[in-house]
Amino acid sequence: MQAYQVTEHGKPLERRQVAKPIPTGHQVLAKTTVSGVCHTDVHVAAGDWGTLKLPLTPGHEGVGVVEAVGSEVTTIKIGDRIGVAWLGSSCMDCYLCKDGRENMCENQKQTGFVQDGSFAEYFIADERFAAKIPSGVSDAEAAPVLCAGVTSYKALRMANAPAGARIVIAGACGGLGHLAIQYAKAMGYEVIALDVFDEAKEVMTKELGADFIINLGRREKVSCRKAQFH
Ligand SMILES: [Zn+2]
Ligand SMILES: [Zn+2]
Structure with missing residues (x-):
């Protein structure tokens, strides 16, 4: 073979x-x-x-x-x-x-x-x-669920946060992070996505359901989808 x-x-x-x-x-x-x-x-x-x-x-x-x-x-x-x-x-x-x-x-x-x-x-x-x-x-x-998926899913399970809690996902548009956003939303969390975003990644992250985006690559720290984040 x-x-x-x-x-x-x-x-x-x-x-x-x-x-x-x-x-x-x-x-x-x-x-x-x-x-x-x-x-x-x-x-x-x-x-x-x-x-x-x-x-x-x-x-x-x-x-x-x-x-x-x-x-x-x-x-x-x-x-x-x-x-x-x-x-x-x-x-x-x-x-x-x-x-x-x-x-x-x-x-x-x-x-x-x-x-x-x-x-x-x-x-x-x-x-x-x-x-x-x-x-x-x-x-x-x-x-991708077989590695990136199980890894990010387990992290969310181990965090054991109550439904509705705010979850911060570091590296949100990476291989694990983009799956973590989807699991977190399905579990009922509010998702704060942390990464160095370019425009395409920002669009993807919003489409995957992130509630807030913090772009570490910009001076302005926060851009928000649905509300001002304090
Ligand atoms: Zn792997
Ligand atoms: Zn053993």
Whole structure:
């Protein structure tokens, strides 16, 4: 199969012919339809977080259709549409995993970092960590939710603010921020969007529902959509 791989840090990804992986145990093999690109992929490719595997296929916002399953798989079947995310798998046995904090597991395997990711024709996912994509959500819509979406959604959940509260989203027009605005509005918050805005980003941020915009790139601190902000 074809894969775009990091062969040397700091160099462009190389399109290479690699072996199609065979799923074992709880793994499934999916044929990629869409892969998002996260800034983490840029860090991984640049070697900013060290080298754990080279050559490496990055990509941790992959959506695809399952084509083969490992011998222990019970929850996903061939033909299912799934997504693979940054947390590819964890040990499932340490106190963090047992406490529902698998993302903190010291033995976790990150997709597109420790193991190959979704910048390829096929990707491997662990059934216990793969996301089933609901019908009605397109592949392209689902892909960024797998990293940028879950990250910003969790931040809002952890903030645990009451409905109607004012929420400040820093980096509001970035990959995470523009999704955070939409989640925050859906949760009933009043959104203050903080970023360095150009005109296009300001238009987008307003369209996504932000109530106030604070442009850090201008001397005048505040421009407001619906009211003067004091
Ligand atoms: Zn990411
Ligand atoms: Zn663990």
